[in-house]
Amino acid sequence: MIKFILLFFIFLSIPKLLLAETPPVILEDGKEFYEIGLNLDILEDPTGKLTINDVNSPEWSGKFKRSTKENPNFGYSKSFFWGRVKIHNNSRIIKTWYMSQNYVLQDYITLYKKVDKEWKSITTGDRVSFKTREIEDKAFNFKIEPKEKSIYFFRINGVTNQFKISLSSPELFAQNRTRDNLFSGLFFGLVISMVLDNL
Numbered sequence: 001m002i003k004f005i006l007l008f009f010i011f012l013s014i015p016k017l018l019l020a021e022t023p024p025v026i027l028e029d030g031k032e033f034y035e036i037g038l039n040l041d042i043l044e045d046p047t048g049k050l051t052i053n054d055v056n057s058p059e060w061s062g063k064f065k066r067s068t069k070e071n072p073n074f075g076y077s078k079s080f081f082w083g084r085v086k087i088h089n090n091s092r093i094i095k096t097w098y099m100s101q102n103y104v105l106q107d108y109i110t111l112y113k114k115v116d117k118e119w120k121s122i123t124t125g126d127r128v129s130f131k132t133r134e135i136e137d138k139a140f141n142f143k144i145e146p147k148e149k150s151i152y153f154f155r156i157n158g159v160t161n162q163f164k165i166s167l168s169s170p171e172l173f174a175q176n177r178t179r180d181n182l183f184s185g186l187f188f189g190l191v192i193s194m195v196l197d198n199l
Contacts, residue, residue: 022066024086025167027146029093032169037070040163041084048080052112052119052153055082067163071103074161083154083163089146098173099152100166101140107158111142114150125158141173 025039041064043055054060064084074081101109108125124132124140135141144152154163168176 022086024088024149027087027089027091027094027097027167029091032094032172034167035070036085036165036167037067037072037163039085040067040072040165041065042067042072042163043082043084044074045080045082046078048157050080050082052121055084055153056119072163076160078157079161080155080157081161081163083156083165085152085154085165087146087150087152087167089148089150094169096143096145096170098135098168098170099142099144100168100173101154101156101164102166103162103164104138104140105158105160106140106156106162108156109140110155112153112155113142113144127158 022041023039025034025036027034043050043060043064045055050060055064064082067083072083099111105126107127108123110121110123112119112121114120122132122134122142124134130136133140134143144150154165156163
């Protein structure tokens with residue numbers, strides 16, 4: 001009987017958990033890296049016609065669904081996908097952060113952020129000129145300066161679509177880039193030496 005009652009209450013609590021508000025990313029001193037896949041709200045747009053003003057309106061805002069995966073993967077789709085993340089900046093030390101889309105095969109990605117009460121967008125991607133990237137890197141990185149409470153939107157589309165979003169402090173971001181460049185240099189150096197050796 002007790003087990004039945006427990007199961008009954010668990011069953012009733014499942015919808016509440018699914019409908020619970022997505023938690024914001026809370027930036028704190030002493031932490032320099034955040035995976036934010038589980039902090040995303042996601043909206044599929046099959047038409048590709050929704051704008052930033054549409055998805056931020058009450059009509060569409062409630063249609064976002066909470067992400068249940070660290071790296072939401074939508075596979076092959078002609079739809080556009082919107083991601084929404086809320087950030088609460090409690091860090092007194094770090095003011096500037098780097099938001100990264102680490103799925104390097106994403107054809108198109110646009111970040112929307114508010115600057116002086118207006119939405120500003122930055123579009124880049126695997127099929128867009130390399131010059132559109134704020135930082136020359138294999139990933140798509142965006143410089144942000146979150147206030148005490150901020151909200152950001154992503155829109156992605158392409159042959160395959162995936163959110164693989166992370167947030168890094170400038171110091172950690174620079175360290176990771178230096179490490180990646182070192183590994184890349186060693187790899188290409190090895191390839192070149194093998195080619196020359198064969199010649």
